[in-house]
Amino acid sequence: MRAAPSAGASSIWTRAEATPVTSFPPPPPWVEEILTVGVTGTNGKSSTVGWIAAALNQIDDATVSVTTLGHRIGPQTYPFPPTYAGFLEAMGRGRDQGAHHAAIELTSASLAAGFLRGWRCRVGVFTNLSQDHLDIHGSAEHYLASKAQLFLQLPPGGSAVLNCDDPASELLDEIIGPDVERWRYGRGNDSTADLVARDLHVDWNGTVARLEHNQRLTALPPSLRLSAIGDIYVENALAALLGALAAGVPADRAAAAIEAAPPPAGRFEVVSRDPPVVVDYAHTPDALRRTLATARHLCPGCLTVVTGAGGNREQSKRAPLGRAAAAADRIILTSDNARSEDPAAIAAELAAPLNDHPAVTTMLDRRSAIAQALADTGADDLVVVAGKGHETEQIDGHGSQPLSDAAVVRELLGLA
The missing domain is CATH 3.40.1190.10 (Mur-like, catalytic domain)
Structure with missing residues (x-):
């Protein structure tokens, strides 16, 4: 998950977004x-x-x-x-x-x-x-x-x-x-x-x-x-x-x-085949581009992506993420761990390079955005919910709330 662990000289992180450490002790003798x-x-x-x-x-x-x-x-x-x-x-x-x-x-x-x-x-x-x-x-x-x-x-x-x-x-x-x-x-x-x-x-x-x-x-x-x-x-x-x-x-x-070995959790994870829905961790421009290229290969109909960008993190990545999302036929911009930033402002930065795209919607509530994507999806279509993958929390200015993209999809489709 993207929340930072406790700070201090003994801290390490599994995501670069967590609190930096000041030093590491020598390794154990074994x-x-x-x-x-x-x-x-x-x-x-x-x-x-x-x-x-x-x-x-x-x-x-x-x-x-x-x-x-x-x-x-x-x-x-x-x-x-x-x-x-x-x-x-x-x-x-x-x-x-x-x-x-x-x-x-x-x-x-x-x-x-x-x-x-x-x-x-x-x-x-x-x-x-x-x-x-x-x-x-x-x-x-x-x-x-x-x-x-x-x-x-x-x-x-x-x-x-x-x-x-x-x-x-x-x-x-x-x-x-x-x-x-x-x-x-x-x-x-x-x-x-x-x-x-x-x-x-x-x-x-x-x-x-x-x-x-x-x-x-x-x-x-x-x-x-x-x-x-x-x-x-x-x-x-x-x-x-x-x-x-x-x-x-x-x-x-x-x-x-x-x-x-089974496929990695949250990495082009097929949550449903009817309708086709995939959850993916893609949160960099290159990862989103490659994920949507795979999705396009599998999708003879309408390809929809639900995506966002993290708050208080690398603002320069947002426009490239938007450009990567342009490979989809329909784009629904939403929140993805906005933290203390205004999620509407983040979505606007994602949307900036998409003025010529014919189907861009902003729906900041992530659950509602996923529901909207599913509502109009047929058997030949494909929905990719991108950015959070395996993560089970959504972080905003009010703190952290439980949210799993895969769980939301299953609930909305009656698969839970």
């Missing part, structure tokens, strides 16, 4: 007992960590995973707080249960604050880079430099997993130590890629891609079939597959585990 795979990037971190953890569970059934979705040890979820103390509690509990591996999500803000002084990663995985959190970092350069800390501090003998399709990977490669092994993935024609996805097929059952790889990789299946829907998840799965291999999981077992 830190090297847990081989940790750290994942950073703008989009796809939680999905990638989830798939890495699924693969690591093939060799370590007490694998610890930490994402915006929570803390897990093996298949079990634990309610540890989103603080550094809670993180160590999760790692310690996993260690007590025999864990020797972990997969963790690392935001740019936590890396900038020095999280790696308090924990060490042996494998670093990069998903992608696009506009986000410039209110925190001040510039795109500082945003990338913050994420680069993960790769700058990889130890000799460690591994870096890079996305060949993202230009930022070339810059990261320059600062990675010479004794760190590089693994590269992509969907393009980069000759340096170790693993490439081709011939993608996306439908309501998931996503399938044909795999090509070089001689460094063996025992991989000829294709990868995911239950997650969308080409972005193929990229995340490739990153997860290489991250798991770098951590010691046999290739065939890693691929099988990733294929068997």
Whole structure:
């Protein structure tokens, strides 16, 4: 969720929006007992960590995973707080249960604050880079430099997993130590890629891609079939597959585990097929653009998006979010954690680049906006409710109230 955890020197956050910390203590003396795979990037971190953890569970059934979705040890979820103390509690509990591996999500803000002084990663995985959190970092350069800390501090003998399709990977490669092994993935024609996805097929059952790889990789299946829907998840799965291999999981077992894993919560989550309704966490321009591209592929009729933007956060992202929403046939602008800002003013900024769009409505009450989207939807249409995904609260000037997009959809459709 987007609410900040308690402040203080022991705090850490799973979203960059939480309160910064001032320092991290040295890691516990047993830190090297847990081989940790750290994942950073703008989009796809939680999905990638989830798939890495699924693969690591093939060799370590007490694998610890930490994402915006929570803390897990093996298949079990634990309610540890989103603080550094809670993180160590999760790692310690996993260690007590025999864990020797972990997969963790690392935001740019936590890396900038020095999280790696308090924990060490042996494998670093990069998903992608696009506009986000410039209110925190001040510039795109500082945003990338913050994420680069993960790769700058990889130890000799460690591994870096890079996305060949993202230009930022070339810059990261320059600062990675010479004794760190590089693994590269992509969907393009980069000759340096170790693993490439081709011939993608996306439908309501998931996503399938044909795999090509070089001689460094063996025992991989000829294709990868995911239950997650969308080409972005193929990229995340490739990153997860290489991250798991770098951590010691046999290739065939890693691929099988990733294929068997359920789709990430709130990530192109199909809440209803009749009418078709999807809830998605897309809250950056690039993520919304890619989500709507997937939706358009599946939708022969009218594509509707319900979306907003967070308050007290990166105002410069709002117009690009509006432009990304323009891919839909119908746009309903609403509130998304307005915090202390006027939600009408936020919606107006989203609407500014949409003057030429034929169907833009503003409905600030999020539940009412979802209801409006559903009211006019037929079997060939598709509604995407974007921005909050798995989150279960709405934050405004009056505080925090329970609100789950998926739960609202189910209630309105009589599916609850």
